[in-house]
Amino acid sequence: MTLASGLTLTVVLALVSVVALVMRPRGTSTVDFYLAGQRVGVATNAWAICGDYFSAASFLGVAAAVYATGLDGAWYAVGFAAGFVPVLLFVAAPLRRFGEFSIPDFLGRRLGSERVRLVAVGVVQLVILSYLVPQTVGSGITWELLVGQGVAGLSPYATGIVVSTAVVAALVSFGGMRGTTWTQAVQFLLLLGALLWLAATVIGEGFHYGDAVEQISTAPLGNPAPDGGLATEPNALHPGEPAVFGEPGARYDVLGQIALMVTLAMGTAGLPHVMNRYFTSPTGSAARTTTVWVLCLAGVFYAVAVMLGTAAREIVPGAVADNPWLDELTVDGVLTVPEHALPVLGRIYGGDAGLGVVAAGALIAVLSTIAGLLLAAAASWGHDVYERHLNPRATQRQAVRAGRITTLVTAGTAAGIGLVLRPEAFAASTPSIVATMVTWAFAVAGSALTPVFLLSIWWRRTTAAGAVAGMTTGVVVVIAMLTAGTVADGSPWPDLLLAPTLLAAPLTTVVTVVVSRSTAPPPDVERSWLIMHGTAADRHTQALARLVLAESRRRRREVRRARR
Template identity: 70%
Template sequence: MTTTAVITLAAVLVIVLGVSVLTRPRHSSTVDFYLAGQRVGVITNSWAISGDYLSAASFLGVAAAVYVSGLDGAWYAVGFAAGFVPVLLLVAAPLRRYGEFSLADFLGRRLGSDAVRISSVGVVQLVILCYLVPQSVGGGITWELLVGHGIFGLSPYSTGVLLSTAVIAVVVAFGGMRGTTWNQAVQFLLLFSALIWLAVVLTADGFRYGDAVEQLSQQPLTNPELVDSGDQQSWQLVEETNFIQPEEPAVFGEPGARYGHLGQVALVVTLGLGTAGLPHVMNRYFTSPTGRAARSTTVWVLVLIGAFYALAVMMGTAARDIIPAAAQEHPWLRELTVDGVLRVPEHALPVLGRIYGDEAGLGLVAAAALIAAMSTVAGLLLASAATWGHDVYERHINPRATQRQAVWAGRLTTLVAAALAAGLAIALRPDAYTPAMPSLVATMVTWAFAVAGSALTPVIVLAIWWRGTTAPGALAGMLTGACLAVTMFLTAGMMQPSALRELMAAPTLLAAPAAVLVTVLISRKTRPPASVDAAWVIMHGTAADRQAERLATLTVEERRRRRAR
């Protein structure tokens, strides 16, 4: 471990813990712990949502996917960025106006059903776990490259997983939403600054994106693969298959190196629809003071993440262009590459940082990668706490719980969820990716988007925009989408590369319409909740309508009090 690495890691931990201490909630109320008192401003919340959303899959995974498969890897950036368009148009403002603690709470109250609430809790936890594990994997990968050795007899990878997950679990457990919000805002600014620094030094050194793509496309795209050679396995460069034109070699600047036409569409749809069902992102909208603030926040988020993903695609291309020549000059880089191509594609950004900034550059980029993983882990753990602590413990296990008891229940669940994710992450290895998986981290996150977009997003959108949505319909649609998504991407893992496999690996294109169809068919045969008109006014009525509704409610309550006297 170098002195620079020690200083970098210490600085990151000091910033994270310092922000948590300064912004920790002063009261033990659930509104403060889960929603930061619903007083988070537009700019702060946009930074926090960006920090929450721009995970290790974004910082390490998108650049890695582009590095491995060129243009096909850029579809991850397109899908991730496009996800906030349906959030802006369909979800953000009505969701905040209705006002709850979590997605499960929103669906349970809107549809008047505890069965919907509990089922939503199960689906939300599945999404959180699918998203949480790759963040811990990203932390382990970064520690392994930055530090290179473990503690207490653990491997470097396992050490990184445990330390990054443990630190942020403690931060969330005691900082709540207020501390997490400010942490994520600061972490986003640090993360974005690292990417901008890389872009500036690369451009100053003469890198031009268009020229690099043209040059890389002059030869077939190859990647390292373990190949049996007699009695042992060895790393060799293998040409990628062109899934659109099998008679032609796959090249960096043209589609087909990873997906066919159907696979590209399926991936973008899965990522685009999944965003509106991500609990750690959508829960942040409940912290906005108004529906208008929630919509304005989303506009800012679109601008920020659009710029981020453009830079991530640029960095993945730069790594592919620059690292082969750099491997001839730097002995340390030869250990990570096969004929100039990285064995672990998630190393692309940290390696660029070391090439251009030596140990300090590596420390900066690696710290940003840890920040990306930790920031998203914080949001996921807080979403898990809100789901278990509020939706299950407060409502079903101990309805008479005090505010203090409810907060401690949420804190306990953050630690349990963190331990489970760390254990699963240690069971995986960063070199487990195959030619069908351009980046282990990005691929695993796709599973979370698939479940969210197939099970939660269709039901959330219908509950917001269709009066006829009923609890039995929503329950059947949600379970249909979740079961289809899980079955399809698990089946895809056992299939050979093909158009059908691409569709199965990104299942929302089929699973989401199926969930909508089932929800509509069963809802038409059942009765919507009696409160649907009042809910509609809250979500979609004008300010005057909502004010009249509140006055009417207050009038009815006052009459009841007088009669009771």
């Protein structure tokens, strides 16, 4: 590790630690620990959501996918950003008005069923683990490139996973939602600053996006092959022809492109670490305004990531001669690990300090997302399982302690899985292992949770039995399709199998509707509907009606006692 990169990393870790310490929860209640007292402002929450959402898949993965597959990689950027449109239109405001701790908590109360709550906990944990593993992989890749050295006999890759996971788990268990919110907000601003610095530097050196795409597209697109050298990418849209950077078809055919977009757009509304943030907003309108901010920030972020992935594809081959250190990272001028695209650009233009800035940005993305995922896991296990089932008489202190223990267990599990994975093993089959694995988490969320989530918010007849059947169907179908797409050679429609929401989500919806129509809805559905969708005047009237009814009952009791 050079002095500049080491100093950058140390400053970043020290800064987030100080923020977590200063902004730790003041009380020991679960509302403070899991929801920051439900007093998070619009701008702060928007920055924190971006810190949650712009993970290694966004910072490293989108640029890597564009670098490896050209225009097809840009679908990741479009899908990740588009995911907040349905959240804005259908989820943010009613979810916050209903006011719970987590997705399982919302579904359990809305449908009046503890069985729904527990099934949702299982699905949420599967989504969290699927999302956590690629973050640990991203941290290992970044540490390997930034530091290049391991500790305690571990490889640099393994050291990055262990250090980043341990640091974040400690910060989350100590800082809770309040500390995590502010650290994520600061981390996002640092992350965005690193990305904009690199973009400004590249443009200042004469890069022009349109000219670069035109130049790169004059030759067939090639990437490193497992047996050495470069292999020309086949064109999925025009079999028999080579793929080029500036045209679709380097990775996906028409069905694959649609399947990927649907999977990413549907998945966002089912991501527990993102949706839980809406419970921290003070009102439903604040939650909706927060989402508008997030959409604007996402548009800027992903546009810059696509541009930089293109810049790396044009610039790196010509930089090999003047930068001998690139020989170990490239084959015939093409990076063997696409996730190295942004850190390599940073080192080309900024030396070790530039590498430190960009790699620190990547670590920030990893740390911030891991923090949100661990907090979501803590809310799911600590609140939905421990408080309600394992120890219903738990004190607030005991419930918070259970959440903190959960963060450590979940972090250890994700790190263990990440340690057995190597990005190079997937390079030939995926445009970016980090972005691809995150897509699997989106697939589980968008297939098993989002349809049931939306039906529970917008269809009165949704029942507990229907929700359980729908979530179970979604999980089974997604796992079966992902398994088939991953292990079966020559499987038909491989892109659909690896982005299965296009098929799985409609099946989940149909099953939920059919089963719900044959079972009874919860008795208080009208009250829940009014809370989620009624106007402020409606809810005020309802509150007054409850007060009048309570007062009437009190007077009748007094009359009966007087007659005795």
